[in-house]
Amino acid sequence: MASFSLKPQQRTVRYWLQQLHLWIGLILLLPLVVMGVSGAVLVYGHDIEHLLGQGEPAATTVGEWRAPSELVEAAKQAVSDPNRVAMAVRWPAEVGEPAAVRLSRPVGPVRGEPRNQSPFAGSVQVLLDPVSLQPLKSQGMTGWVRFFHDLHGHLFLQGGVGREIVGWLGVALLVLGCSGLYLWWPRPGQWKAAFRVRRGAKGLRLHRELHGAVGIWSLVLFMLVNFTGVYIAFPQTVGSIITTVLPGRDVRAATQLARVEPMRGTPPMGIDEAVGLAKSRVPDARFLNAFLPTRPDQALRVSLVRDDHRDGAPPVTVVIDPLRRTVMDVLDPRTMTTGERFLAWQRALHYGLGLGPFYKFLVFVSGVIIPLFAITGFFMWWIKRRNRRAGARARAAIQAAAGLKAAE
Numbered sequence: 001m002a003s004f005s006l007k008p009q010q011r012t013v014r015y016w017l018q019q020l021h022l023w024i025g026l027i028l029l030l031p032l033v034v035m036g037v038s039g040a041v042l043v044y045g046h047d048i049e050h051l052l053g054q055g056e057p058a059a060t061t062v063g064e065w066r067a068p069s070e071l072v073e074a075a076k077q078a079v080s081d082p083n084r085v086a087m088a089v090r091w092p093a094e095v096g097e098p099a100a101v102r103l104s105r106p107v108g109p110v111r112g113e114p115r116n117q118s119p120f121a122g123s124v125q126v127l128l129d130p131v132s133l134q135p136l137k138s139q140g141m142t143g144w145v146r147f148f149h150d151l152h153g154h155l156f157l158q159g160g161v162g163r164e165i166v167g168w169l170g171v172a173l174l175v176l177g178c179s180g181l182y183l184w185w186p187r188p189g190q191w192k193a194a195f196r197v198r199r200g201a202k203g204l205r206l207h208r209e210l211h212g213a214v215g216i217w218s219l220v221l222f223m224l225v226n227f228t229g230v231y232i233a234f235p236q237t238v239g240s241i242i243t244t245v246l247p248g249r250d251v252r253a254a255t256q257l258a259r260v261e262p263m264r265g266t267p268p269m270g271i272d273e274a275v276g277l278a279k280s281r282v283p284d285a286r287f288l289n290a291f292l293p294t295r296p297d298q299a300l301r302v303s304l305v306r307d308d309h310r311d312g313a314p315p316v317t318v319v320i321d322p323l324r325r326t327v328m329d330v331l332d333p334r335t336m337t338t339g340e341r342f343l344a345w346q347r348a349l350h351y352g353l354g355l356g357p358f359y360k361f362l363v364f365v366s367g368v369i370i371p372l373f374a375i376t377g378f379f380m381w382w383i384k385r386r387n388r389r390a391g392a393r394a395r396a397a398i399q400a401a402a403g404l405k406a407a408e
Contacts, residue, residue, distance in 0.1 A: 074128055
């Protein structure tokens with residue numbers, strides 16, 4: 001959205017913002033384009049899988065869905081690996097879809113594995129018919145969707161370094177958005193022209209007007225999607241800032257980071273019992289999924305949804321101490337504060353979920369336009385640089401000619 005017309009000697013705020021906007025864009029051009037394209041692909045990744053016949057198989061058996069514990073046992077039998085333990089189980093979102101059970105990688109240390117390797121790395125997902133318990137498909141965390149997920153999420157770098165780099169790239173995009181808005185801001189009488197690309201525009205004018213018009217029309221969505229991406233990368237830091245402005249609890253810490261005191265000799269409660277306990281606290285909701293503890297100090301999380309729930313929107317989350325068989329916390333979107341609700345929506349807003357197909361398309365567009373910004377911004381810089389060099393050569397030629405004439 002920037003115009004780089006000021007001369008270097010004009011050291012105004014606008015000049016420095018132009019330099020910041022320009023060099024962030026040039027230096028980070030390639031990784032920012034990769035983030036935009038990979039994010040856009042992921043928005044429709046599963047839809048593309050279905051079109052290619054690579055999506056989840058249909059569950060055709062008619063009847064009542066089986067209990068979560070039965071799904072877990074059927075999944076374990078399907079992989080025939082006693083060293084794997086259940087990490088998560090979910091019911092179908094709709095009739096005709098399969099249920100799913102996520103089983104951990106083989107228990108025990110893996111040589112060369114980073115200490116804070118995600119527990120989902122090396123895991124396998126088993127898709128089941130929720131009625132007959134017939135295994136439909138077993139798949140590891142692989143495939144082209146996983147490729148783009150790993151690229152977009154952590155640049156294939158493990159140990160948290162990749163996620164932090166991606167988070168800082170998101171910060172860079174936010175800086176580009178804020179500085180671009182300042183540089184785009186039109187002078188009096190030029191507001192109408194600032195929102196469009198004039199017919200017949202060519203060369204530098206075309207790139208400048210396209211850069212600015214697309215930027216201003218997409219600014220709010222662009223900033224929203226990138227802000228949510230920064231939150232996903234730095235949830236504790238961004239969450240603490242949000243809860244300072246909008247009072248509430250750190251929703252992520254209350255769920256994913258909930259811990260219990262281990263008890264020797266006390267067996268944890270079963271998944272069906274945990275679901276029953278959760279539903280007793282939220283009787284108007286049905287089971288969606290559960291995340292099972294893989295360590296003695298982890299809590300068990302059960303997600304429930306009501307009839308008006310939209311796919312991707314935050315569910316009701318019940319945090320349970322499986323050893324003491326008690327409910328530790330209930331996070332219900334209906335009773336959350338504004339800050340808690342905003343935090344709970346971060347992932348859905350970033351992935352284009354929960355607000356219908358039009359919002360999903362807009363999130364896709366927010367990724368696609370990043371290469372457009374890169375191309376138009378690069379050519380604005382290159383054309384101006386070429387023009388400056390041509391002007392410098394012309395002035396040098398004039399001065400040389402004047403020198404020869406004076407010598408004569």
